[in-house]
Amino acid sequence: MSANIRSLLSVITNPVTGNSLESENRLELVDVQGDKVVIQYQRDGISPQDKRVIETAIYEALKTSYPMSNITVKTSSTSSQDVYKAVEGNTITKAEEPQQPAQLKTGHGSIGNKKSIEGVSKIIAIGSGKGGVGKSTFTANLAVTLALQGKKIGVIDADIYGPSLPMLFGKRNEKPKSTPDKKIIPIEAFGVKFMSFGFFINENDPVIWRGPMLGGVLNQFLFDVNWGELDYLLIDLPPGTGDIQLSMIQNANVDGAIIISTPQDIALLDATKGLEMFKKLKLPVIGMVENMSSFICSNCDHEHFIFGHGGVEEAVKKLETNFLGSVPLEIELRKSADDGKPYMSNPQNAGRPVFEGYQGISEKVHNFFHSPVGPANGKSGVISKIFGFMNK
């Protein structure tokens, strides 16, 4: 079997020399374990960019035989460094000659053991079947809502295609620093600690090059960030249900998943795939949220059901999962996202349908883990306590 793989890999060249890895005796290991394969090559003299080119070529060469999530690519070299190192007054920058990202530790594959993070009580993955359904806006506002309720919250923006948390939290120009023991210090805003791909990737990098960085960097965000004590760590996943999303979360000890959908049939169909993905990973699904469920007109306060009504609530019955609640379309929510001030951080929004929606959802999420009967079905609870935390 490994001989077949070796022949598939014979086309992979070292971009520096143009010779095949095989002819340069760089292919050190091709190990097939059931439906998974581990490949190791010698990478001395190969730049991080060329390493990404090689790894993308490996995934391409093997894609008809193995899904990306089942391929682990390791490298060996004569020296070893982390993907990021602290230089210049503790500012985290890409290492000049990064050795292996944390891929080396757990890779893209499912071979590593699932790990918990010390001090972090629950990890929640937030996914959507398709892009643009409001997943990042939801993640940021759920984080702020939980923080306002006195919980200690962290957020990982794992969306390489469109990292948006720095913008949503008004921290676009921040550069994360590191502790003396090389732990990345998360950025803090609105009572929430967060870390984002946006702080590290070069927006001009072709997306295909970002793929191979994923497993490793997400692992760094999970395990090499100074999260401290957290009640919840939320992960904003890239949209979709492909190998990338799967490989990102299969090594982390995720406690539950939330799926965001809009009410249209087509979005729901995709959201169903998201649900299947989480089930495949044997991840407890906390439930589904309907975003942009209706439009509240700011002139007349009338509720318009532009995309239909109750689609997600209907769907969860068939899918045997929980309905966590709905968040209507409101112009102010979009504006606050663009202004970098999450809607839920503004006390003037208290009592509005979006605000109530987030409160109800955050309670159901909390109850999922802390109530013996699972998520509560009631509406949101007491609002008055919520700003006590902010005003401290």
Ligand SMILES: Nc1ncnc2c1ncn2[C@@H]1O[C@H](COP(=O)(O)OP(=O)(O)OP(=O)(O)O)[C@@H](O)[C@H]1O
């Ligand atoms: N309930 C809402 N009311 C009004 N605007 C909203 C609402 N939810 C999201 N938006 C807006 O919709 C747009 C898309 O939202 P967002 O970026 O959060 O989606 P996403 O699912 O994370 O997208 P992507 O797939 O690109 O990551 C943003 O402009 C956001 O402000």
Ligand SMILES: [Mg+2]
């Ligand atoms: Mg997003």
